[in-house]
Each structure stands twice: as structure tokens, then as C-alpha cells.
Amino acid sequence: MSFTGLVSIALGAILIENFILVKFLGICPFLGVSKKMDTAAGMGLAVTFVMALASVFTWLVNHYLLVPLNLQYMQTLAYILVIASLVQFVEMFLQKSVPGLYRALGIYLPLITTNCAVLGVAVLNTTKGYNLLESLVYGISGGIGFLVAILLFSSIRERLEFSDHPKAFEGFPITLVSAGLLAMAFMGFSGLKIW
Amino acid sequence: MHIDIMNIVWAVVVLGAIGAVFGIVLAIASKVFSVGADSRGENILNILPGVNCGGCGFTGCALYAEAVSRGDVPVDLCAPGGRKTAEEIARLMGTDVPESDRMVAVVKCSGGTGALKRFEYDGIHDCRSADLVGGGPLECPSGCIGFGTCVEACPFDAIYLKDGRAVVDHEKCTGCLVCVEACPRKIITPFSYNKDVIIKCSSHERGAAVRRVCGAGCVGCSICKKECPSGAITIDGNLAAIDPEKCTDCGKCVSVCPRGLITHSRPQSGMNSGETM
Numbered sequence: 001m002s003f004t005g006l007v008s009i010a011l012g013a014i015l016i017e018n019f020i021l022v023k024f025l026g027i028c029p030f031l032g033v034s035k036k037m038d039t040a041a042g043m044g045l046a047v048t049f050v051m052a053l054a055s056v057f058t059w060l061v062n063h064y065l066l067v068p069l070n071l072q073y074m075q076t077l078a079y080i081l082v083i084a085s086l087v088q089f090v091e092m093f094l095q096k097s098v099p100g101l102y103r104a105l106g107i108y109l110p111l112i113t114t115n116c117a118v119l120g121v122a123v124l125n126t127t128k129g130y131n132l133l134e135s136l137v138y139g140i141s142g143g144i145g146f147l148v149a150i151l152l153f154s155s156i157r158e159r160l161e162f163s164d165h166p167k168a169f170e171g172f173p174i175t176l177v178s179a180g181l182l183a184m185a186f187m188g189f190s191g192l193k194i195w
Numbered sequence: 196m197h198i199d200i201m202n203i204v205w206a207v208v209v210l211g212a213i214g215a216v217f218g219i220v221l222a223i224a225s226k227v228f229s230v231g232a233d234s235r236g237e238n239i240l241n242i243l244p245g246v247n248c249g250g251c252g253f254t255g256c257a258l259y260a261e262a263v264s265r266g267d268v269p270v271d272l273c274a275p276g277g278r279k280t281a282e283e284i285a286r287l288m289g290t291d292v293p294e295s296d297r298m299v300a301v302v303k304c305s306g307g308t309g310a311l312k313r314f315e316y317d318g319i320h321d322c323r324s325a326d327l328v329g330g331g332p333l334e335c336p337s338g339c340i341g342f343g344t345c346v347e348a349c350p351f352d353a354i355y356l357k358d359g360r361a362v363v364d365h366e367k368c369t370g371c372l373v374c375v376e377a378c379p380r381k382i383i384t385p386f387s388y389n390k391d392v393i394i395k396c397s398s399h400e401r402g403a404a405v406r407r408v409c410g411a412g413c414v415g416c417s418i419c420k421k422e423c424p425s426g427a428i429t430i431d432g433n434l435a436a437i438d439p440e441k442c443t444d445c446g447k448c449v450s451v452c453p454r455g456l457i458t459h460s461r462p463q464s465g466m467n468s469g470e471t472m
Contacts, residue, residue, distance in 0.1 A: 061213070065209060065213070066209075069205060069209055070202075070205075071205065071206055071209055071210075074206050074209075074210060077210060078210060078213060081210070081213055081214055081217065082213070082217070085217035085218075085220070085221055088221055089220065089221060089224050092221075092224045092225055092228040093224070093228055095228065095230050096227075096228035096229075096230055097228070
């Protein structure tokens with residue numbers, strides 16, 4: 001796989017097929033923790049981190065366990081198992097070894113154990129038939145895509161706080177409408193040509 | 196339809212094995228990477244009364260204990276626990292209890308039913324309305340009307356009426372001073388919770404005038420000023436005033452005041468009686 005191929009995977013995951021705004025995966029944390037920019041950044045970083053690790057480990061499990069044993073149909077179950085244990089392990093490891101990062105990611109790390117975007121990246125890696133390196137790149141850039149989307153959205157929501165919208169739209173309605181508009185804006189990237 | 200039973204067995208075995216391996220790894224990791232948790236929060240929680248009143252500003256004792264253990268908040272926010280609890284927490288945290296500057300409200304009037312009335316007010320039963328009618332029904336311009344406008348204003352049920360005047364319960368008072376705003380006579384003032392002796396009169400009238408209209412008002416006789424061992428009392432416009440900086444709460448003035456308007460704010464038993472010696 002050439003370098004351009006990897007770049008194309010990365011760009012695709014970040015912009016063209018953004019996990020939140022185009023694939024509509026991981027909407028829950030996207031709406032839940034996008035009220036403030038700093039929490040949104042924390043969530044985005046945690047997701048990126050877990051997605052990268054999850055794509056590597058699920059690839060290994062798939063390649064060395066599920067495929068040889070003809071158990072691909074148990075993929076979802078096995079991936080959930082892998083991701084959940086992995087996140088738990090990483091959390092313990094960080095708490096001991098990198099307390100700074102542990103505090104930065106905070107509550108978000110265990111929260112995204114069952115984030116569908118994380119499971120989504122693992123399943124998509126398998127469906128697309130990526131190799132280990134490609135999976136890693138796809139995972140990282142998927143996470144970056146998540147980070148970009150949630151950061152953009154949190155800055156919009158911070159402005160919404162002070163905007164003068166109709167009473168009926170207050171709170172979640174206006175949030176969902178803005179999310180929809182942001183998603184539409186991202187549709188523009190679908191025309192992006194990659195080499 | 197043919198079902199290969201071995202397929203199912205393999206799936207169970209493999210997934211079970213994956214789960215078991217991860218479980219064991221996690222169990223080991225939790226031991227290897229275990230971090231000694233800060234147990235102070237838990238210890239503080241044990242000291243706290245555990246009534247979860249929320250008076251400290253946190254939603255429950257556990258959250259307050261945690262915040263204290265992080266060193267974010269003072270150790271003396273627990274009102275039900277009082278000073279004793281604060282000292283215990285301070286010992287645990289290795290700090291001192293800050294000189295608490297808790298303020299409470301005090302109604303500076305001793306008149307009540309002993310105050311002379313100019314007329315019988317029969318309007319809306321509210322101090323503010325009564326005060327608007329020619330300066331109120333009392334002869335004394337700074338006497339408590341006793342209709343309980345402050346009682347209703349108090350969000351903490353800390354003010355009650357006794358003998359026709361308002362009295363603040365200093366244990367219940369949180370020092371929000373809503374009553375200070377509510378009182379049309381402006382005779383409720385902040386007072387340090389740690390202090391004891393209060394002069395309960397706000398009248399600046401001359402002695403003879405006070406004597407005529409009120410059975411308990413300050414006539415500016417200066418006896419308390421002369422008797423005060425620490426020189427804390429001044430007479431300002433026919434009204435005695437205590438300098439809280441100098442006052443030692445010895446209680447001398449309480450016993451010498453011929454009008455009986457200097458009082459203790461605390462019940463006189465236990466610790467204070469010892470200090471007055």
C-alpha cells in the first residue's frame with residue numbers, strides 16, 4: 001500500500017466520510033458533551049486514542065483468531081469484548097503511568113467503551129479488508145474526524161447559548177437543527193477528489 | 196437443514212477463552228497498576244454528620260468531603276457539624292480552621308410591647324405599609340414595628356416574633372441578610388456570629404425622649420462605657436455602640452445596663468459563663 005493510499009484513507013475518514021456527520025455514528029457523545037469546547041476536546045482526544053488502539057487490536061483478533069477459526073459471524077461480539085477490555089486496561093495503565101493524560105481524558109475514557117463509532121471503525125476495517133497499517137490509519141483519522149466534528153459543533157453551541165432564537169427552539173431542537181446543518185456542510189466534501 | 200454442532204461449540208469456546216483471557220489480564224492489571232487512592236475523602240465523610248443538608252453548597256456530604264480532600268474548599272462549611280467537625284477535618288487535612296467570619300443578622304431593638312404607640316395602625320399587616328403611614332404607629336422612629344415582614348422575608352425560618360418584636364435565631368441564620376433589605380426601619384444589621392454581646396437599640400433620640408416612648412431604649416447614660424474594661428464602648432449620638440475589635444464579650448456591660456438592652460446573643464450556660472469570670 002502506497003503512501004497516497006494511506007493519505008486517501010485518512011482524508012476519507014476525516015472529511016469525506018466523517019464518522020459523525022456523514023456516517024452518523026457516535027451521535028450520543030457528539031450531542032452529550034459538546035456544550036463546552038474543553039470538554040469536547042477531551043472527548044475527541046479520548047475517542048481518537050481509543051479508536052486507534054481498537055482498530056489495531058480488533059484487526060489482530062480478527063486476523064489471528066476469527067478468520068482461521070471461521071468465526072467471522074461472531075465479529076461484533078468479539079469486538080465489543082476486545083474494545084471493552086482494552087479501554088479498561090488502558091484506563092488502569094494511564095492512571096498508573098501517565099496520570100496527566102488520565103486526568104485530561106477523565107470520565108470520557110470509560111464512557112466511550114461502548115461508543116458505536118469505536119465499534120464502527122473496527123467493523124468497517126474488516127469490511128473494507130484493510131491490513132494492519134491501513135486499519136491503524138483509518139482508526140486514527142476516524143478519531144480525528146470525530147475530534148474535528150465535535151470541536152466545530154461545540155464552538156457553534158457556545159455561540160448558540162447567546163443567540164436569539166425562538167423560544168420553541170431552545171435547547172435540543174436548535175442543537176439538532178445546527179447538527180443537521182453542519183452535516184449538510186460536510187456533504188460538500190463528498191466531491192473531494194483524491195488522486 | 197444441517198447444523199454443524201461443532202461450529203457452535205467452537206464459537207463458545209473461542210469467545211469464552213477471549214473473555215477469560217481478557218478478564219485475567221484485567222485482574223492482573225488492576226493489581227499491577229493499582230494506585231493508592233486518597234482515603235482522606237472517605238475519612239472526612241465519616242466525620243461529617245451525614246445529614247446531606249446541602250448547606251455547604253454541595254449536593255451531599257460525600258461531594259463536600261471529596262472537595263475538601265482535594266483542598267478546594269474550606270474545612271468549615273458544614274453548618275450542622277459546626278466548629279467541632281471543622282476542627283476534626285482540619286486535623287485530618289493538616290490545616291487550621293480559618294477564623295470563621297460568619298455573619299448573622301440581629302434586630303437592634305428591645306422595645307416590642309414596651310414601646311409607646313402614637314396610634315393604632317389598622318391597615319395591611321406589614322411593616323412596610325405601616326411604616327409608610329406617618330412613619331409608623333410607634334413613637335420611636337427606629338423601633339421594631341413587629342408585624343414580621345422580616346419573618347416572612349427570611350428564607351431560612353430563622354426569625355420569629357417575641358413580645359412584639361423580631362428576634363433572629365443565630366443558629367438558623369445563614370447571614371444572607373435578606374431581612375436587612377426587607378426591614379423598612381433599617382434596624383437589622385449584620386453581626387459576627389462569634390461575638391456575643393449586642394446592644395439592642397437603634398434610637399439616636401435624646402435620653403429623655405427615649406425614656407418617654409420606650410421602656411427599654413438606650414438613653415446614652417454612658418454607664419456601660421465607664422464600666423467596660425476594654426474600652427470597647429462608645430456613645431455615638433445618644434446611643435451606645437460596641438467596637439467588635441476591642442470587645443472581649445466579658446459581659447460586664449450586660450449586667451450594668453440600667454435599661455437591660457445590652458444582651459448576650461448566646462444562651463448563657465456552659466462555655467460562656469466560664470469566660471465571663
